[in-house]
Amino acid sequence: MSFTPGRPLLVLLVLAGLSGALVALSPTPPRATLNYWIFAEAHRHELTPILDGFARERGITYDLDLVAGNALGTRLESLFMSQARGPQVPDLVNIEVHQVGRFFRPPVAGMGFLDLTPYFETRGERRISTISDRGRAGWAARHDDGHIYVHDGTTWQPDPARSRGDTWKDRIISARFAPWMKDGRIMGAPQDIHPMTITYRDDLFREAGVDLAACATWPQFQRACLAMQEFWQAKGVRPRHAMELFESSCDLLQLMLLQRGLNLVEADGRIRLADPLVAETLAFYAPLVAGPQRIGADAGLNIAVELDAGTICACFTPDWRIFYLRHHAPTDGAGQRKMEGRLRMMPLPRFDQHDAPTSTWGGTCVAIPRACPDPDLAFAAIERCFYSPQAADVRLSLGNMLPPLPELWDHPLLHQGDPLYGGQHINEMFISLADQVPMRVMTPATSLAMEALTQVQAKAVERVRTRGDAGLQEACQEWLRAAERDLRRRIARLDLIAPQVGGR
Known part of the structure; x- marks a missing residue:
């Protein structure tokens, strides 16, 4: 008895056509306002509660995409070489210290990452409300009265010669910029110190x-x-x-x-x-x-x-x-x-x-690809995720990693005895070493x-x-x-x- 495949094949072709039409007519899920690539699941635990608050305040959406291991570097290099733009390019990306050198081969103007130096030199100006506010010798801050004050080790003193308080570039531990710099330009935002x-x-x-x-x-x-x-x-x-x-x-x-x-x-x-x-x-x-x-x-x-x-x-x-x-x-x-x-x-x-x-030992930065459509928003997310008190609350509740911003080292979680170490204040030792x-x-x-x-x-x-x-x-x-x-x-x-x- 012979078998003729014509009718079943015709049914399959009709079904395939219908399903293809449904896919084509289905609306594409909208791309999140911020697409952030991470290389470790631990980053998701740290960043999610911080970005949730940031997204609510800004009225935006975000995605955290896990791209593990060498795949992250390979995908980024492919995107940069093809000069890709659009939803396939992340707005933010975490880069591990051993991976970053591969992106430093081109001159700064030809790199796939945005030069963040202007942001670090102009954003994050230190501010004080009174001359009794906490400070360290040499810190410069803008007072609520609009003038610049410099701390002399005891109190804040007005300094008419200065036109601006310390910005992120002055406030962050300077040694932590070094791994992420190319020809003196800051290509990645430091997240840590790792003494x-x-x-x-x-x-x-x-x-x-x-x-x-x-x-x-x-x-x-x-x-x-x-x-x-x-x-x-x-x-x-x-x-x-x-x-x-x-x-x-x-x-x-x-x-x-x-x-x-x-x-x-x-x-x-x-x-x-x-x-x-x-x-x-x-x-x-x-x-x-x-x-x-x-x-x-x-x-x-x-x-x-x-x-x-x-x-x-x-x-x-x-x-x-x-x-x-x-x-x-x-x-x-x-x-x-x-x-x-x-x-x-x-x-x-x-x-x-x-x-x-x-x-x-170790280290991670966050970089902004040059093709990011809204780098100002991306850098604002960096500020919230790594240089804010809210970030310190979350990150220090999960681990012992010191933030690269010394004024956050007064956080109560960094000044408690550790039972694993017999009550020794180990975070205070990390703090004492961080400047060195x-x-x-x-x-x-x-x-x-x-x-x-x-x-x-x-x-x-x-x-x-x-x-x-x-x-x-x-x-x-x-x-x-x-x-x-x-x-x-x-x-x-x-x-x-x-x-x-x-x-x-």
């Missing part, structure tokens, strides 16, 4: 007779950690490593270099991979993760579990990491964190007296420089493991010189930065 500390299991160190917080230098810190490990090994406790340190990533080594005031590629294009300070720091770092003087181990995905178990007893903690320690710490049957009260925090030890007692956070620079060549440093670090670690640390610094210097020569060739081939006179 760096060390969190440690005070109970385990003290039982070993070690006062870790008393260590002022990195060599003292290493000796203290070795003494702690030897104590617990003698008691048969293995494994128990003193510190979380990365063997196969240069992230933590780079943080030490920042502490010493060194960027692998500086804002003016100088390449410092072969700087003797890099060799010296690498020769110190490699024995921390290999050989008989080893104190470090990689915690993998969950440092909170390692700290709780005591398999790793200390770790670097930028302010954002406290959230993860708190929320991933193992609990007992009653829901109590088992290591509550056992943690303490300390500033970073130094290599010498000129080093900062802190560094910085080193300037971190990101360029189109920074990621290549980090790759090169990672490869040299691997050589140094292997040498320590197989041959010890004799002659290590000299070997590191030779490897770094060769790596820098190769890096310069790659940079020149890709035309990433202007060539520097006197390069190796």
